Structures are given as C-alpha cells and as structure tokens.
Amino acid sequence: MPASQRRIPIESGCPDGMQYMHPVMKKNFGQWKYHEDPKPGVLKHVAHDGDEIWTVRAGTQRILDLFTLRKLCEIGDRYADGYVRFTIRSNIEFMLADGARVDPLINELERNGFIVGGTRNSVTSISHTQGWLHCDIPATDASGVVKSMMDQLIGEFRAWNMPNRVHITTSCCQINCGGQGDIAINIQHTKPPKINHDQVANVCERPSVVARCPVAAIRPAMVNGKPSLEVDERKCVCCGACYPPCPPMQINDPQHSKLAVWIGGNHSNARGRPSFQKLVAAGIPNNPPRWPEATAIVKRILAVYRQDAKDWERINDWVERIGWPRFFELTELPFTKFHIDNWRGQQKSLNASSHLRF
Ligand code: SF4
Numbered sequence: 574m575p576a577s578q579r580r581i582p583i584e585s586g587c588p589d590g591m592q593y594m595h596p597v598m599k600k601n602f603g604q605w606k607y608h609e610d611p612k613p614g615v616l617k618h619v620a621h622d623g624d625e626i627w628t629v630r631a632g633t634q635r636i637l638d639l640f641t642l643r644k645l646c647e648i649g650d651r652y653a654d655g656y657v658r659f660t661i662r663s664n665i666e667f668m669l670a671d672g673a674r675v676d677p678l679i680n681e682l683e684r685n686g687f688i689v690g691g692t693r694n695s696v697t698s699i700s701h702t703q704g705w706l707h708c709d710i711p712a713t714d715a716s717g718v719v720k721s722m723m724d725q726l727i728g729e730f731r732a733w734n735m736p737n738r739v740h741i742t743t744s745c746c747q748i749n750c751g752g753q754g755d756i757a758i759n760i761q762h763t764k765p766p767k768i769n770h771d772q773v774a775n776v777c778e779r780p781s782v783v784a785r786c787p788v789a790a791i792r793p794a795m796v797n798g799k800p801s802l803e804v805d806e807r808k809c810v811c812c813g814a815c816y817p818p819c820p821p822m823q824i825n826d827p828q829h830s831k832l833a834v835w836i837g838g839n840h841s842n843a844r845g846r847p848s849f850q851k852l853v854a855a856g857i858p859n860n861p862p863r864w865p866e867a868t869a870i871v872k873r874i875l876a877v878y879r880q881d882a883k884d885w886e887r888i889n890d891w892v893e894r895i896g897w898p899r900f901f902e903l904t905e906l907p908f909t910k911f912h913i914d915n916w917r918g919q920q921k922s923l924n925a926s927s928h929l930r931f
C-alpha cells in the first residue's frame with residue numbers, strides 16, 4: 574500500500590463515536606423530541622421527524638472473557654443489526670430500530686444468562702476499578718466484587734424499586750482510579766507500610782517516593798549501611814501512595830487492609846450541589862470471593878433508603894434531608910470516632926466545588 578493511503582496511527586484518545594452509531598441515531602443527532610421507559614432495561618427515543626429507536630440494556634461484570642464477548646456480539650448481530658455499546662457502568666446496550674424485536678432480544682439475552690435492567694430508578698451495575706487482573710497495587714478484586722454483590726442485588730437491577738437511580742462503585746486502593754458513587758466500597762489500609770530495606774536501593778527512586786507522600790512522612794535513611802527510607806508512623810495516614818513507585822514499601826495486608834463503605838457521592842448538579850461521599854462503615858473484612866460482610870451493609874443501606882427516601886431523592890439528598898444522626902439510627906450502623914474527619918490537611922486538599930485541583 575502506498576504510504577499516502579496508510580492509516581495514520583493515533584496514539585492517544587478514543588476514536589470518534591459517530592462512526593459506530595446506529596444509522597437512526599446518526600440521522601437524528603441532536604434532534605430528539607422525547608424519550609420514555611417502556612419497561613425496566615428498555616429505553617425508547619423518538620425524534621422530531623417521527624423516527625424511533627429502542628435501547629435494551631443488560632448488565633455485565635465489566636471484565637469479560639472472550640467467549641462471553643463473542644456471545645454478546647452474536648446476539649447483537651442477530652437482533653440489533655450489530656449496533657451495541659457499553660455504558661460507563663459496564664452495561665451493554667443494544668440499539669434497535671424495530672420495536673417488534675425488543676422482546677425476542679430480551680428473551681435471547683435472558684436465555685443466555687444475561688440480566689436485562691439497570692435503567693431509571695434501579696440499582697445499576699457496579700462500576701469498578703481494575704483489581705487483581707490488571708493493576709499492580711490493588712488490595713482487593715474488582716469484577717469479583719461486582720459479580721458477588723450484583724448476585725445479591727439482581728432483583729434491584731431488574732426492577733424500578735428505588736426512589737431514584739443508585740450508582741455503586743468499588744475501588745481496590747484509596748488513591749488512584751476509584752470513582753465516587755451513591756454507595757462506594759473502597760479499600761482502607763489501616764497500618765503504615767512495612768519496608769523491605771534490602772530491596773529499596775535496587776527498585777525505588779528515593780526522591781520520587783519521598784515527594785509522593787501527601788503528609789511528608791517519608792524520609793531518606795541509611796539502614797544497615799544501605800540507602801533506604803523510613804516512615805514517621807505518627808504522620809502516616811496509610812494512604813498507600815508510596816507503594817506504586819516503591820513496591821518494597823508493602824502496605825497490602827490480608828488482616829489490616831479492610832473495606833470501607835462511603836455514601837452520598839454525586840457528580841451531578843441537576844437538583845442540588847454535587848457532593849462528596851462520606852464514610853459510614855469501616856473495618857469491614859476484605860473477604861473474597863463473596864465479600865458477604867460488605868454486601869450485607871450495602872443491602873441494609875439500600876433497604877432503608879428504599880423505605881425512607883422520597884421519590885426522586887438520591888442518597889445524598891435523602892441524607893441531607895433526614896440528617897446523619899437519623900441515617901445511623903435507621904441503618905443501625907455504629908457511629909465511631911473514625912467517622913470524624915479531623916485530618917488537619919483536608920482544608921487544603923478538599924475543595925468545596927465539584928472540580929478537583931492538584
Ligand atoms: S483503584 Fe488503585 S489498585 Fe485499583 S486499579 Fe485503580 S490504581 Fe489499581
């Protein structure tokens with residue numbers, strides 16, 4: 574092929590989504606009149622010129638094996654002319670221009686073990702970070718947590734039982750790619766890192782590690798005649814930030830790396846201000862493969878939210894209305910000293926707006 578015809582490689586960024594859109598969506602881009610929700614897991618969009626398109630949503634655990642992906646693509650080819658996309662919460666959506674094919678598609682998905690739902694005021698699929706499969710610093714799994722928790726919440730994924738939508742997230746460390754959600758299950762290290770001094774000189778760039786600590790708890794030190802590091806444990810907040818640039822500063826620990834549940838995070842400013850999530854339960858065992866203790870707490874919070882919140886209140890709106898003391902009373906979660914954020918550096922590091930600054 575002559576050089577002029579060769580595709581120019583694009584090294585970064587995602588490709589233009591327009592090329593993958595269903596033709597009805599492309600034709601009516603920006604021209605939608607309204608949309609409705611005919612039933613759980615199905616959306617119907619109607620354009621000004623009368624064109625209609627249906628979307629059928631099924632849950633996945635995000636990290637998918639090749640056979641499952643092939644199966645989903647096969648179903649997409651057969652029932653949705655090959656037009657599928659993944660949502661930010663790892664649900665797969667099939668786009669159809671013919672409403673008569675919606676029910677056969679749902680039947681086929683359910684026959685193959687996929688669950689249709691996750692729209693409107695349901696508990697949609699949990700969004701997770703990479704976990705043991707891809708990342709070098711996780712203290713817990715990702716897809717495994719989603720699978721085991723969603724097994725317990727499957728009824729809430731399929732139905733419209735909640736006062737408003739519920740977004741759940743999980744994070745396998747405290748510092749990097751975790752998101753915030755109505756409910757978040759995050760790792761919480763409870764002791765400072767343990768340093769393998771023999772390895773530090775070979776593996777770590779000591780100035781980078783020292784610079785990385787948010788509370789200046791790490792200092793260069795000579796140990797057994799070798800250059801190493803030391804941690805001021807009175808300052809350390811057990812964040813885990815030193816572990817990625819310096820793996821000999823091991824912080825993962827089966828006993829002391831726990832799970833914590835946070836609630837009320839909301840990026841949206843549609844009805845009120847965006848809000849940061851707040852800690853409601855800590856010290857929960859990080860207990861693979863089913864994480865029953867964390868799942869039980871999430872289920873308890875959801876049951877109380879469902880019963881006590883008014884229509885359209887997200888979890889943060891609900892807690893703001895009833896107040897935190899009432900939240901702890903209703904959920905019967907213990908309120909401890911660990912719920913009080915008394916870290917003196919937080920005024921500078923947390924912002925009052927929805928934008929994070931570094
Ligand atoms: S949350 Fe942390 S441990 Fe998990 S994938 Fe992201 S960077 Fe890795």
Ligand code: SF4
Pocket residue numbers: 765766785786787788789790791804808809810811812813814815816824
């Ligand atoms: S865990 Fe965090 S606070 Fe503690 S030494 Fe490492 S970077 Fe500093």
